[in-house]
Amino acid sequence: MKAIKKAVIPVAGLGTRFLPATKAIPKEMLTIVDRPTIQYIVEEAVASGIEEIIFITSTGKSAIENHFDYDFQLDTVLKDKKKVQLREELANISNLIDIIAVRQKEPLGLGHAILMARNVVGDEPFMVLLGDDLVKSQVPCCKQMIDMYNQLGESIVAIQRVDMDQTHQYGIVEGTETDHRRTFKVNRMVEKPAPGTCQSNMAIIGRYLLMPDIFELLAKTTPGHGGEIQLTDALLALANRRDMYAYEFEGKRFDAGDKLGYLKAIVDFALEHQTLGPPFREYLESACKDVIAP
Ligand code: G1P
Numbered sequence: 001m002k003a004i005k006k007a008v009i010p011v012a013g014l015g016t017r018f019l020p021a022t023k024a025i026p027k028e029m030l031t032i033v034d035r036p037t038i039q040y041i042v043e044e045a046v047a048s049g050i051e052e053i054i055f056i057t058s059t060g061k062s063a064i065e066n067h068f069d070y071d072f073q074l075d076t077v078l079k080d081k082k083k084v085q086l087r088e089e090l091a092n093i094s095n096l097i098d099i100i101a102v103r104q105k106e107p108l109g110l111g112h113a114i115l116m117a118r119n120v121v122g123d124e125p126f127m128v129l130l131g132d133d134l135v136k137s138q139v140p141c142c143k144q145m146i147d148m149y150n151q152l153g154e155s156i157v158a159i160q161r162v163d164m165d166q167t168h169q170y171g172i173v174e175g176t177e178t179d180h181r182r183t184f185k186v187n188r189m190v191e192k193p194a195p196g197t198c199q200s201n202m203a204i205i206g207r208y209l210l211m212p213d214i215f216e217l218l219a220k221t222t223p224g225h226g227g228e229i230q231l232t233d234a235l236l237a238l239a240n241r242r243d244m245y246a247y248e249f250e251g252k253r254f255d256a257g258d259k260l261g262y263l264k265a266i267v268d269f270a271l272e273h274q275t276l277g278p279p280f281r282e283y284l285e286s287a288c289k290d291v292i293a294p
Contacts, residue, residue, distance in 0.1 A: 049146065133255065
């Protein structure tokens with residue numbers, strides 16, 4: 001069984017849900033406490049044993065690549081000012097991992113974005129991490145999936161249960177329980193089903209572990225929901241060809257691409273921050289007293 005060493009992270013999206021904040025700034029660069037959201041995603045991949053990241057980018061997204069690059073000018077200034085700790089922090093980011101950027105020239109959908117990584121990924125299973133989905137967990141979500149893959153040897157999509165009135169916002173999986181914990185065999189999946197048309201509430205969250213056959217199927221996938229080439233449609237074709245599993249990950253997921261989800265992520269991550277956590281908790285407690293329940 002081939003090890004999972006590569007992760008594809010699509011970052012080409014326009015971030016329309018977050019306008020006007022994302023007019024001139026990639027949504028992936030919005031900050032959660034002290035780091036841009038994309039850094040959390042990359043750190044999750046690195047902590048799971050991934051050795052190479054492939055960003056699928058588009059015009060106006062160079063800030064993301066720059067964030068993970070070495071900035072000679074900045075480093076020289078910090079060195080002159082003897083900012084040792086800050087220099088080390090920045091060096092840690094640029095030394096995190098090898099990054100390759102591939103352009104998606106037209107916004108034709110998530111499936112099309114993943115297809116752009118075909119030549120770089122080659123004939124290996126790989127991870128896909130979506131930048132909007134932040135997962136806070138003891139064992140990184142990506143690592144939980146790789147551990148499960150080591151037992152199953154097939155594609156896995158991460159899922160979580162959502163309220164039935166939310167299913168139209170997600171790819172939804174129908175599956176049957178397996179002997180493996182928190183794992184279902186995928187029977188069917190549908191992208192953003194119209195309300196009332198689907199009995200399942202198992203929603204796909206932005207973590208996928210995929211066999212390389214997905215590329216051949218993506219190349220044949222025609223536009224689906226919203227007129228876009230949907231990853232979910234190619235996944236269904238893959239599930240019809242070979243086994244595919246849905247894994248109910250352990251952890252708390254935030255939709256950081258949504259304004260309210262982003263605020264919730266900030267509060268949760270800030271409360272756990274090593275130095276900011278305690279004073280932030282104190283502030284929140286007094287703010288709750290003064291503002292929420294005066
Ligand atoms: C994408 C996928 C969808 C999945 C969701 C998870 O949708 O197409 O299947 O459930 O991510 O965040 P998007 O949120 O990009 O519209």
